[in-house]
Amino acid sequence: MKAIITVLMLFCAALSAEEMLQFRSDAERQLFHQLTAELRCPQCQNQNIADSNAIVAVDMRQKTYELVRQGQDRQQVLDYMINRYGDFVHYQPPLNRYTVWLWLTPVLLLLLLLGIGVYRRASQQANANTAADDGSDSAELDKLIARYRSKKP
């Protein structure tokens, strides 16, 4: 009986070992994990292919594994997938005329805000200057001084 159980357990271990992917080095394994984390499943919105079990994600994972085993580097595998599924499939969008606004908009808004701030400050200062220049304040001051002096003797 014990022998049968042992054999069964060994058999299970062999089966699960087959499921595990074999890599030649840790660098290769790391590259595979990095790629499956940054490639996006085209079928299920917003899951990477490591996360998803959609048919296409399973196929892409398998293909990634094959390409990594062939010794291709990160960019080569990414290009392979982007050539077939488009930029959609990579979680880091490239810089082009559509995506450049993601970076430009905050800068432009900041510049706009600064411009408005500078403009308001300048107009406030201009107001203050014109108020001082029109002479009504100093005239009033002269009048007050004169009144104070006339009371003194």
Added chain:
Amino acid sequence: MRKVLFYIPLSLFLLLTLFLLSGLFSDPRERDSAVINKPLPAFALADLMQPEHIWTPEKLAGEVFLLNVWGTWCPTCNAELAYLAELRAQGVKIVGLYYELPRDPTFDAPFDLATLQQDVTQKLAQQGDPYQFNILDLQRTLSLDLGVSGAPETFIIDANGIVRAHHIGDINPMVWRGKLAAVYQQWSKP
């Protein structure tokens, strides 16, 4: 000047509202295809019904046709069969690319061509048969090369074997008239 300053945030707000509003009516599944205006990738795949016949891109060239990715396991594909059969009756050449599901070695029965052929024959007899013939993509290699994310998807291939359209989802009268018919006609002109 104060009036202008008042209208700047208002117009920004209105622009943002319009942008977000347009998002409500956009299809999140729609994405640009990466294979348009590229030739069919190289492949050598067996015919589903006559496995001794091997299809290659060269054998498919000559006239414009629809390449329809489908499977009997896919309900949406089954639903579009009737309309595709109608298109075939109108003279549109449609080739099926059979998208076979992967099999789990532990739980699923091994692949059996005869069972699949029987399954397909039965399904097409039920729903209508739009296909001139079917190409069996058992390992989904051609599908991967074409950027297929699932079934159904349809490509329009011109007479020189260049992909001219890639539609994700089913084909119904609205999609055909609004999107694909024009491309098909454009490339079927001699």
